[in-house]
Structures are given as C-alpha cells and as structure tokens.
Amino acid sequence: MTLRSLSAVAAVIDVECAKLAAQIKVRLLLAVCAAAPFVFAVVMRIQSSVPSDTLFGRAIKESGFAVPLVVLGFAALWAFPVLTSVVGGDIFSAEDRYGTWKTVLTRSRSRAEVFAGKVLTAIGFSCIAVAVLALSSVASGVLVIGPQPLVDLTGVLVPPSQALIRVVLAWASVLPPALGFTALAVVLSVATKSSAAGIGLPVVAGLTMQLYTFVDGPEMVRQLMITSAFGAWHGLLSEPPYYRPLVHGALVSAAYVVVCLAIAYRMLRRRDIGG
Amino acid sequence: MPGPVRLAIAAVAIAGSIGCGSSPITQARIEQAIAPTFANLVHAQVKWLGLPPMAASDFAVRASCRKLMAGSNSGSGEWACTLVWLGPDRQPLRDSFDLFVTTDGCYTATASGESLGGPTLRATDGSHVRNLLYAFDGCFDTT
Numbered sequence: 001m002t003l004r005s006l007s008a009v010a011a012v013i014d015v016e017c018a019k020l021a022a023q024i025k026v027r028l029l030l031a032v033c034a035a036a037p038f039v040f041a042v043v044m045r046i047q048s049s050v051p052s053d054t055l056f057g058r059a060i061k062e063s064g065f066a067v068p069l070v071v072l073g074f075a076a077l078w079a080f081p082v083l084t085s086v087v088g089g090d091i092f093s094a095e096d097r098y099g100t101w102k103t104v105l106t107r108s109r110s111r112a113e114v115f116a117g118k119v120l121t122a123i124g125f126s127c128i129a130v131a132v133l134a135l136s137s138v139a140s141g142v143l144v145i146g147p148q149p150l151v152d153l154t155g156v157l158v159p160p161s162q163a164l165i166r167v168v169l170a171w172a173s174v175l176p177p178a179l180g181f182t183a184l185a186v187v188l189s190v191a192t193k194s195s196a197a198g199i200g201l202p203v204v205a206g207l208t209m210q211l212y213t214f215v216d217g218p219e220m221v222r223q224l225m226i227t228s229a230f231g232a233w234h235g236l237l238s239e240p241p242y243y244r245p246l247v248h249g250a251l252v253s254a255a256y257v258v259v260c261l262a263i264a265y266r267m268l269r270r271r272d273i274g275g
Numbered sequence: 276m277p278g279p280v281r282l283a284i285a286a287v288a289i290a291g292s293i294g295c296g297s298s299p300i301t302q303a304r305i306e307q308a309i310a311p312t313f314a315n316l317v318h319a320q321v322k323w324l325g326l327p328p329m330a331a332s333d334f335a336v337r338a339s340c341r342k343l344m345a346g347s348n349s350g351s352g353e354w355a356c357t358l359v360w361l362g363p364d365r366q367p368l369r370d371s372f373d374l375f376v377t378t379d380g381c382y383t384a385t386a387s388g389e390s391l392g393g394p395t396l397r398a399t400d401g402s403h404v405r406n407l408l409y410a411f412d413g414c415f416d417t418t
C-alpha cells in the first residue's frame with residue numbers, strides 16, 4: 001500500500017468519524033456504556049440479594065473487582081453483539097439507504113480505500129465501546145464497592161494489584177471475538193444493503209450461538225462459535241492460569257474476521273453501483 | 276478456486292484442528308478441579324473467620340464425582356461430588372456437593388448437607404462473613 005493510499009484511507013476514516021460523531025445513537029450507546037456499570041454497582045451495594053447465577057456474582061459485595069467480571073459475563077451474553085454491530089452493520093448499508101454510493105465513489109478514492117476506511121472505523125468504534133465499558137466497570141467496582149482482594153475461580157484469594165491486572169486482561173481478551181462480530185456485521189451490511197439486517201442478524205446469530213452452548217453437542221462445534229471466545233478469560237482467573245481457550249478463541253475470531261471481510265470486499269468490488 | 280472460498284476452507288481446517296469427539300467434561304477433570312478449589316476455599320474461609328492459618332494442602336482434599344444420569348459419566352449437566360478432607364483439628368470429614376457443570380467447563384457447587392453451615396458464618400471477632408463453602412463457582416480447562 002502506497003503513502004497516497006494510506007492518506008486516502010485516513011481521509012475516509014476522518015469523514016466516517018465525523019459522521020459517527022454526529023449520530024445520536026452512537027453518543028447514546030457510549031453514554032450507556034459509561035453509566036450502566038455505575039448504576040449496576042450502586043444497585044448491588046444497596047440491595048440484599050446478589051446475582052448468584054453468574055460467575056463472581058456471589059462475591060460482588062466483597063470485592064469491587066467482581067463487578068467488572070459480572071458485567072463481562074452479562075455483556076458476553078447480550079451487549080457485545082449489539083455494541084460491535086451497531087456501527088459495522090450500518091456503515092456500508094447507510095450509503096445504500098441514502099443513495100450516496102455514487103457520490104462517494106466518484107471522489108478520488110478507490111473502492112478498496114473506501115472499504116478499508118469504513119472497516120477500520122467500525123473496528124475502531126467496537127474497540128472504543130468495549131474499552132469504555134471496561135473502564136467504567138472497573139472504576140465502578142473499585143469506587144462503589146472497594147478494592148478488596150478477590151476469590152478467583154479456583155478459590156485462591158488474589159491481592160488487589162493482581163486482581164486488577166487479571167480483570168484488565170480478561171476484558172482485553174474479548175476484543176478478538178468483538179472484532180469477529182464487527183466483521184460479521186460488515187459482511188451482512190454489504191450483502192443485505194440493510195442496516196436492520198446488518199445490526200440485527202449478528203445479534204440473532206450471537207443469541208443462537210449462546211443457546212447452542214446450553215446443549216451438550218460436539219465440542220468442535222462449540223469451539224467454532226465465536227461466542228465461546230467471550231468466555232476464554234476464565235483461565236486468567238484460575239490458579240494455575242490456563243491459556244489454550246484464549247488461543248483457540250483468537251484463532252476462531254481471526255478466521256471470522258478474515259473470511260467475513262474478504263467476502264464483504266469481494267461483494268463491494270463486484271457491485272454495479274453506476275446504475 | 277475463489278479467494279473467499281479458500282479462506283473459508285482454511286478457517287474450517289483451523290477450527291477442525293482444535294478438537295472434536297467425546298465431551299471434554301469428564302469425571303477426572305471435575306475431580307481434579309473441585310478438590311484443589313475446595314482446599315483453597317477452606318484456606319480462605321479459615322483466614323476470614325480469624326482462625327489460625329492453615330495451608331490448603333493440609334486439608335488433603337480428595338474428590339469423588341459421578342454424573343446424575345444413568346449410563347453416562349461425562350458431559351455437562353448435573354453431577355454429585357463427595358469430598359473427603361481433614362478438618363482443622365485433623366479429623367476426617369466428608370461433605371457432599373451438587374454440581375451443575377456447563378459446556379464451557381464452569382460449574383456451580385452447592386453443599387447438599389448442613390454440615391458446612393448456612394450462607395453466612397460468624398467470625399471470631401463477631402462479624403458475619405460469607406460461607407465460601409456453602410456454594411461456589413469454578414472453572415477448568417476443557418481444551
């Protein structure tokens with residue numbers, strides 16, 4: 001890729017970021033990511049019951065580091081597919097909705113440059129959304145409950161400094177599957193030319209994959225589900241820690257990203273936009 | 276062969292190499308997971324209660340687990356485990372737990388008798404602490 005192409009991609013990213021910044025749904029989503037963990041932590045502190053059906057739910061009143069892990073468990077089920085699809089599932093189909101493809105592609109930008117710029121913007125937004133939710137969850141746990149030691153998934157009492165590092169790593173481990181969902185949303189956005197499908201179908205796919213994990217089916221199929229990678233952090237909160245689920249999750253996520261983006265680019269390149 | 280098709284085949288090949296066959300939720304894995312976890316929790320509970328500290332290995336926990344479904348001793352679902360261990364006074368103790376194990380190798384263990392006490396315990400300083408042994412969660416590697 002030449003310097004000129006890089007500069008062209010950067011220009012596309014600039015434009016896409018300006019468009020995103022003007023969207024109320026994007027601002028609202030980031031505001032919810034920042035505020036929701038604090039509301040959750042305050043409610044947990046006030047009420048007598050605890051979410052005992054979730055990992056670390058029983059420890060939520062004892063250690064603030066349990067809060068980001070409970071939020072991580074909830075987010076893997078419901079929030080990540082939405083957060084990571086809301087931009088990726090709309091960024092291409094919005095041009096179809098507004099009929100602006102001809103305007104975009106008659107500028108001095110190639111389809112490859114426009115594709116790269118839009119994909120990088122979608123990936124960037126997914127990373128920012130996950131990071132905001134992570135930071136807010138950790139901050140809410142530490143500020144509302146307190147930085148007490150945490151009992152990990154093998155019963156070991158982990159000191160606060162170690163617990164913080166492991167919680168941060170656990171949140172970092174969900175980035176690969178989050179990007180996998182973004183790529184899935186991108187390909188659906190390009191293929192269907194519909195934002196409803198681009199955002200909705202990855203969410204439905206995520207729920208279907210989660211439902212499959214309740215069934216005692218073939219292990220290979222379970223590991224092919226990108227949602228399995230959202231739980232790979234369990235090994236980081238164990239003593240001794242185990243990392244193979246993280247490696248498997250990263251490989252499966254990378255496969256989703258490469259395949260989805262390759263198909264999306266091929267479809268966009270071959271599309272007859274000139275009309 | 277078109278590029279995306281080649282990529283899809285490669286992705287399936289990578290994923291296929293990850294593993295297939297029988298369930299990775301086995302009796303041996305559950306027993307090897309719950310015994311040290313229980314020992315670590317007893318160690319933490321002793322500390323929280325303000326009792327003289329003991330090493331987790333001093334409790335010498337041994338686990339024996341079976342699946343609560345006839346004809347199968349692997350897979351997710353309901354399991355029952357009996358833990359034999361040495362109490363703080365070196366007396367052998369025996370406790371039973373009902374487990375629910377999920378396909379990702381995580382489990383919830385709930386004490387099935389009263390011998391380990393209720394959800395909370397009173398520490399030596401009079402404060403109430405959570406009974407870590409009443410119900411606990413754990414995870415093990417299924418790969």
